[in-house]
Amino acid sequence: xxxxIRAVRLGVLAGGAAAGALTLxxxxxxxxxxxxxxxxxxxxxxxxxxxxxLIAAVIVLGRPARRPxxxxxxxxxxxxxxxxxxxxxAGSAWVFTAGLVLATVVPVLVADAGLRYLxxxxxxxxxxxxxxxxxxxxxxxxxxxxxxxxxxAGCYGCPANLxxxxxxxxxxxxxxxxxxHAGVIWPVMLGVVLAWRLARTSPAGRGIAxxxxxxxLAYLVVVELDYLHSWSRGYLGADDVDRRLLAVQxxxxxVAALGTGWSYVHRRRTRSAVARMVVAASDVSxxxxxxxxxxxxxxxxxxxxxxxxxxDGWVNAAGYPVERHAGRGTTRxxxxxxxxxxxxxxxxxxxxxxxxxxxxxxxxxxxTNERLRAQRRAQLAxxxxxxxxxxxxxxxERRRLERDLHDGAQQxxxxxxxxxRLEQLRLGNPAASGDSAVxxxxxxPPGAGGDAGxxxxxxxxxxxxxxxxxxxxxxxxxxxxxxLADEGLSAALETLAESSGPAVTLDVPVDxxxxxxxxxxxxxxxxxxxxxxxxxxALVSVRRDGDRLQAEIEDDGPAGDTTxxxxxxxxxxxxxxxxARAGGGTRIRxxxxxxx
Amino acid sequence: MxxxxxxxxxxxxxxxxxxxxxxxxxxxxxxxxxxxxxxRVALDAPDVAIVDIKMPPTRTDEGIAAAxxxxxxxxxVGVLLLSHYQDSRYAMRLLDERPGGVGYxxxxxxxxxxxxxxxxxxxxxxxxxxxxxxxxxxxxRRRRADPxxxxxxxxxxxxxxxxxxxxxxxxxxxxxxxxxxVERHIGNIFAKLDLAxxxxxxxxxxxxxxxxRST
Numbered sequence: 001x002x003x004x005i006r007a008v009r010l011g012v013l014a015g016g017a018a019a020g021a022l023t024l025x026x027x028x029x030x031x032x033x034x035x036x037x038x039x040x041x042x043x044x045x046x047x048x049x050x051x052x053x054l055i056a057a058v059i060v061l062g063r064p065a066r067r068p069x070x071x072x073x074x075x076x077x078x079x080x081x082x083x084x085x086x087x088x089x090a091g092s093a094w095v096f097t098a099g100l101v102l103a104t105v106v107p108v109l110v111a112d113a114g115l116r117y118l119x120x121x122x123x124x125x126x127x128x129x130x131x132x133x134x135x136x137x138x139x140x141x142x143x144x145x146x147x148x149x150x151x152x153a154g155c156y157g158c159p160a161n162l163x164x165x166x167x168x169x170x171x172x173x174x175x176x177x178x179x180x181h182a183g184v185i186w187p188v189m190l191g192v193v194l195a196w197r198l199a200r201t202s203p204a205g206r207g208i209a210x211x212x213x214x215x216x217l218a219y220l221v222v223v224e225l226d227y228l229h230s231w232s233r234g235y236l237g238a239d240d241v242d243r244r245l246l247a248v249q250x251x252x253x254x255v256a257a258l259g260t261g262w263s264y265v266h267r268r269r270t271r272s273a274v275a276r277m278v279v280a281a282s283d284v285s286x287x288x289x290x291x292x293x294x295x296x297x298x299x300x301x302x303x304x305x306x307x308x309x310x311x312d313g314w315v316n317a318a319g320y321p322v323e324r325h326a327g328r329g330t331t332r333x334x335x336x337x338x339x340x341x342x343x344x345x346x347x348x349x350x351x352x353x354x355x356x357x358x359x360x361x362x363x364x365x366x367x368t369n370e371r372l373r374a375q376r377r378a379q380l381a382x383x384x385x386x387x388x389x390x391x392x393x394x395x396x397e398r399r400r401l402e403r404d405l406h407d408g409a410q411q412x413x414x415x416x417x418x419x420x421r422l423e424q425l426r427l428g429n430p431a432a433s434g435d436s437a438v439x440x441x442x443x444x445p446p447g448a449g450g451d452a453g454x455x456x457x458x459x460x461x462x463x464x465x466x467x468x469x470x471x472x473x474x475x476x477x478x479x480x481x482x483x484l485a486d487e488g489l490s491a492a493l494e495t496l497a498e499s500s501g502p503a504v505t506l507d508v509p510v511d512x513x514x515x516x517x518x519x520x521x522x523x524x525x526x527x528x529x530x531x532x533x534x535x536x537x538a539l540v541s542v543r544r545d546g547d548r549l550q551a552e553i554e555d556d557g558p559a560g561d562t563t564x565x566x567x568x569x570x571x572x573x574x575x576x577x578x579x580a581r582a583g584g585g586t587r588i589r590x591x592x593x594x595x596x
Numbered sequence: 597m598x599x600x601x602x603x604x605x606x607x608x609x610x611x612x613x614x615x616x617x618x619x620x621x622x623x624x625x626x627x628x629x630x631x632x633x634x635x636r637v638a639l640d641a642p643d644v645a646i647v648d649i650k651m652p653p654t655r656t657d658e659g660i661a662a663a664x665x666x667x668x669x670x671x672x673v674g675v676l677l678l679s680h681y682q683d684s685r686y687a688m689r690l691l692d693e694r695p696g697g698v699g700y701x702x703x704x705x706x707x708x709x710x711x712x713x714x715x716x717x718x719x720x721x722x723x724x725x726x727x728x729x730x731x732x733x734x735x736x737r738r739r740r741a742d743p744x745x746x747x748x749x750x751x752x753x754x755x756x757x758x759x760x761x762x763x764x765x766x767x768x769x770x771x772x773x774x775x776x777x778v779e780r781h782i783g784n785i786f787a788k789l790d791l792a793x794x795x796x797x798x799x800x801x802x803x804x805x806x807x808x809r810s811t
Binding site for chain 2: 425
């Protein structure tokens, strides 16, 4: 890609150099006919203008964003040279004819190049004005050339006109007159369109494109003046006024060509401004500080800095994932091939080629620093989310197991217990039929046909089943208490306090539900404490504090191992403090963000 | 005694039906969901409906809703709720809305034939019956303003047995006291809990409710 661009640039340069050399030769062969006047100074100025535009075009062709300008400017420079070939000095009919056709087209091409340098959309106004200019110059020149015989017009030294189909001097003259009259109109159209586009460009864009667009505008004004001067005469002549105006045109083209260099100066200035501010600003170490600094340096307070994270994500300086903004300018900053940041900004604020590299160069270290911090924060957040998911998944699994125990094993064992009891009844076991005299029970006389050994074994089995059921119930409760799922934290804590070994005083005035993971962590923090050894009395208090839940357990037990609680609390990004109370005992406080 | 059983576990339905039949209790229907239960209650007019707390569709506390519906539509039909959960909150919800002719027993308690038959009798007579394990937990609660704090140890024991739905005679037997002493204790409990003299059954229910509600 870059190789082919290099070839194009070389070709443009070589073609321009050849055209320029040819022009010099033509002028030297017949200086009297030279439209610029033929003097050394005027020839030098004219050639300098063509070369300036040519060199600017070749340089700009190396910048992808402005390549269209480069192409049109290159053609304009060739046309500038070729427009001076319609003299006896042309030597060749081909060269002479090209000169005839291209003699007046340069202002149209220069205006086109100026519009492209502004990089606006090429809409209907541009197309109309450019088409008008093209028709009035090339179109009428060709039309005139069809009926123009240089010899019969008095130029006996001129080469032949290859386009001529009939010698009709009157028609040719009329075409020339028409071209001059049209030439009063189209420069105005092009000038207005260019001025309008320039006014519509953002201040940042104007600052960069102005040094090119303003000289082009002035050039169009001078072209207009020359056509006005030629109005009554009916052709573009070479009197003193024409020559002076042409000299001014050449000068303005040189200025416009130099104006393309302004963007390089602008880049340097931006770079040093960014560098100065990054060095000077002390608050770039705070998250987002760099954003303000860059925004100020680039004159765009809407500028935002984002950093790549994960496969395709962005995070801000604080490490939070962000959505990409559609409809805003986005610039990627790279350093040594690594993407260090993305800037979003007003469109055109950073459009200039290479400006991203300047920023990356000047602020690269600070950006890399902030990127690493942002990515570390984002990784921490990811890790925390992953921990929370693991704990939530574990809790969900505990709930499922709890239900499975109730619906499966417990039901079956109860059924087994009933079946056992039925067998005992049929054996006539007095323990089974009850010792009260109520109801319809107690029918069979005690011991009727009873096998004492079997009855005893059945009774033992019954006791075993009862113990199994009690154990299952404790297991299920420990997994995930029903109240926690159905009714919430305070209900679950009440039931826990009722059934726990230590004497528990509850101070839980919280109403309403919290997110399930938060309730589960608070509950299991308390349950874990009460189940731990050495606690005989405990005071449990739960408070809502803004968007945080505070759970505190004061008890008379030793601190013991709090790893399990720490892990649960940490998974929800909460904080846990464990302190020894004066006179023995422990105070544990968990603070949990409720994420609401 | 005629009962309807509602439990979505066929195994338990079968086991309980056979056990009750063995005990001479007539099981007029055994169904698996709340709608069928209400239909059978309307058709068969049983003395007591034995209802599992977990039934379709959500299998959480449909049984309580069914018990309360039965209480509203058929006040003469008692309800014995069976639960796997040793849960005073469920019991409280039930008794709060229907303070008579209901019971709440742990599921495995039904294999304790004496308790089961006693509970069915009490419920049929309009009293309320609580599982002993829940009663003991309620009594074990630590509270700030505890109306039960004024009761003596013995009176607490008596109240606990009342909550289980025991008769005076049964309480006397269990605690090895004379029936007269039991009656005196009950009178003291009523007085300390500020229960005015009225229908004796009603006061028994209120005393148990005090136990449930004291928080």
